[in-house]
Amino acid sequence: MNRTPVYATATTGITVPRQRPAPAPVVRDLRDRAGHGPRTLRFGPRDLVVITGLPGSGKSTLMRRAVTGPRVDSQDTRDRWDARTPRLLPYALYRPLVRLAHYAGLRRALRTGEGVVVHDCGTQPWVRRWLAREARRRGAALHLLLLDVAPETAREGQRERGRGVSAYAFRRHRRTTARLVAAVEAGEPPAGCGSATLLDRPAADALRRIAFTA
Known part of the structure; x- marks a missing residue:
C-alpha cells in the first residue's frame, strides 16, 4: 500500500502531508557548439x-522559422499596427496600444490551455511571473530560451530589419539580459522556470x- 509521508506540526499537532521539494530547474548551454546543436526542441x-534576448538577437526570426504550434510575438503585433497606422505617426505615440494588444493576445492564447511560445522583450519580468503562475495552474512547466548574442550582433540585426531601439532602451536591455545570462549560467533561472536553455546565434x-508533443 502506498503511504503519503506526513509530519506533525510543533504548535498544533495536526498531521499534514510532507511537501516534496520542487525539482531544481534544468539548465542547458548550447553555445559554442559550432552550429551542431539540436535541430528540434x-x-x-x-x-x-x-x-x-537583446533586440535584434533573432527572437522573431527563430519563432517564425521553428515554432510549429501557437506563438505570441510582440513583433507580429507591432507589424499589424504599423500596417494600418499613418507612416508619419511616431511609434512612441501608439506603442502603449501595441503593448495592450500584445498582452490581450497573450491572454487569449493562454486561455486555450495549449502550449504557447511567447516572445519576451526581457525588460518586463512581470510577464514571466504571469506565465509561471499560468504554468503552475495548468500543471505544466515554464521553459526559458535565452539568446545570448554580442551587442554588436544585435545592433546589426536591428539594422537588417530596418528598425532599431534608442541608445537608452538598448542599454536597459543590455543590463537586463546580462543579469539574466549570469543567473542562468549560475544555475539560477528566474523563479518558476522548469528549464533554461542558452543559445548563441x-x-x-x-x-x-520547436514543438509541443504529448
Missing part, C-alpha cells in the same frame, strides 16, 4: 516557452523546430 503539450540558426 520538444516540450509538453501544455507547457509554456519564453524566448528572450549558431545554435539558434541550427534550430528548425
